[in-house]
Amino acid sequence: MTSRTIDVAFTPLGTNWQGGRTLVMNAIRALRLARSTEAHVRILGSDSQGSSEYARAAGADGVVMYEAPPRWSLERVRNALGVRLGKHNASLGSTLERAGVQVLVGESVNWHLGNVATIGWLQDFQHVHLPALFSPTETALRDRKFQQTMRLADRLFASPCCAEDARKFAPEFSHKLRPIRPYSSIDTRLYERDCRSVVTRFGLPERFLYVPNQFWTHKNHLGLLEALRILRGRGVRPHVVFTGSTHDYRDPEHFPSLQARIREWELTDWVHYLGIVEHEVVYDLIRQSLCVVNPSLFEGWGFSVDEAAAIGKRILSSDIPAHRDQQAPACEYFDPRSVDEIADKIEQVWLSAAPGPDLTLEARARQCMPRRIDELAQSLLSGLQEAVSAHAAQ
Template sequence: MRVAFNLIESARWTGGYNYLINLFRAIRNYEADHISPILFCGKDADECDVRAFLEAGDIEVVRSSVFDAHKKTSNILHAYLFGVDSHALQVFRRHQVDVVFENATFYGRRFPIPTIAWLPDFQHRHLRHQFGLRAYWQREFGYRAQVASGRVIMLSSEDARKDCERFYRRAKGRTAVVQFAAFISSDLIDAFPEKVVQEYGLPSQFFYLPNQFWKHKNHLVVIEALGLLKRLGVDVVVAVTGNPLDPRHPEYIGQLHARIESLGLRHNFRVMGLVPRRHVIALMQTCTALINPSFCEGWSSTVEEARILGVPMLLSDIAVHREQMENGATYFKADDVEGLAAKMRDIASAVSLISSTRKPDASSYERVRRFARDFSVVVDQAIAGPLLKDVA
């Protein structure tokens, strides 16, 4: 089955980019006999992004100006007005595509190729105040159009499925949950990860927050918790990596830096920006604990990677984190500065030595196998047609 995917650029959405790479690896390892992924991208696509997919396996890449970034809005408008993105359809047919994976775009209500619509999360519904009028309706119209067009709706968690079927009742009976599973190859496991820690000038004990700097990721609660700990005389360091760009709130990173300066936390809240993936894994191998303070998630890829390596976790108490980790993490309310500070202090004082021998646990391979299998089932659903029962 030839399945078309549109490139998710790492500079715009690191989590989505990593999601696709991990999905391609899972397919290569466990469903290659059934699914042949084809990556479609514009001629303006970043070469490093495309190369990473080629390294993920035997991937066919199709470059076409149809998918150039500056044409995306006009292509979607064409699909809304005429019922089909005829330009994309021509390219897909030329390459004998059987199924299309539709993410953050819309190919039209009359698009004739079976289509899977991936809705990563519903943050625009839960965090309405973080969306301007245009951003809110752009996402909402897109979701409504995908649901109304009879797509199979793919979601990343049961929590997201509940949201989808509550917000868009017509989706009921056409939803499928495919839980993301990360793949950490042996070449990414550093035998001496302490060298990476030293390279960044970090202390031997530090918390790690590897989230893109989007407002809903809630970095501010960690900054405020560090400020409280500093006033109490407790010296804690948080290493923070991730893309500093929030397209909806470009001023957000500046506001965070201003708060860091006002609280005198430059030493404690270490903003490191984008770092190589090998370094991300090395920091997970050596950190005291991983923190994810997010207000909303579809299924956290960083939590999944930390689970593989056996990293202790301090997570915001949201339903999807509970679904993902159950009792395998420590939880705090996303807006509870005092509660987070207390738990950071307790974890830091209880840890005397961090093992740098953290490696993927054996059960992670079974989760990757299930990830590939569940996606394969959704592909079959899309081929069979829209009137389907839930698969999970």
């Protein structure tokens, strides 16, 4: 390796989590645009996982295919012993090494991989902050996963607030942490589209607020609906558009309970749920909306806020560390546990804001984009090269 080249593979985050997919895509795009270093970026996977399609969508150079040794084979037995006795996965390590991979980046690190360095990209410590949302069994599993990843990895990536949580969780591994701001890389062709097309396509009113969050309990849709109930009592009836997955494995009845509240509080005519939509549609909804709203109780980063800021849109956001870390230029904050405060903020926007693109904010966002992408690239490259050097020195 020279100081100007590096070969990295990512595990395919986000097969069932859009935020992970977005994280990897933004990282790959930033590395491709890096000016100082040539990065060869691939996805680790197999055909059965749809990895080739994932790699194409993410803009990676290709896939490093890995299949575990055949069951009951001598190689499988040797590998299993290595994993059990010393957390050494010789089979995966040799596959990566033959492919020329110097460092593997994944959400968790489960093994030593021979001459291949590893980076764990920690997502969040939600189970520490909101323990009521997790069973004791899952809490223990998450604790073990984080402890193992922080112990085995050569370096650790995390958003600034997640890095702070990680320092408190396992201070003995603080020296491995490298805070990363995973800036959203936006395809500027979106500015050429007529974002108002979503109004016709989905039968929406021209004026609406947009909430692009998955329907998970901690996303606090209930608090937002309670705020809309308050506004209804004031005679203020803002239209709100929602998109995202309705499945929360921790509480399968969460979305049905929200639907029941919408009916009970007579909000049906002002709440519009569009389902899971293409990312291009998300961007058009952001641009057409009066503003983007994120009432979440907790985030590791919060891509809906980050993407809205990267596009150039006004934002109403819960006042939590992850959202403050982003320093979005047109963001107003509220206490996510105060439904009256949420209602007041929404009312102000509804009575004053215009729909469609904010040309001033969009121009500012486009001007900042190259610098922000380069900052992300340099942070990633520094961490990748540190991991390779630290691993080689062991």
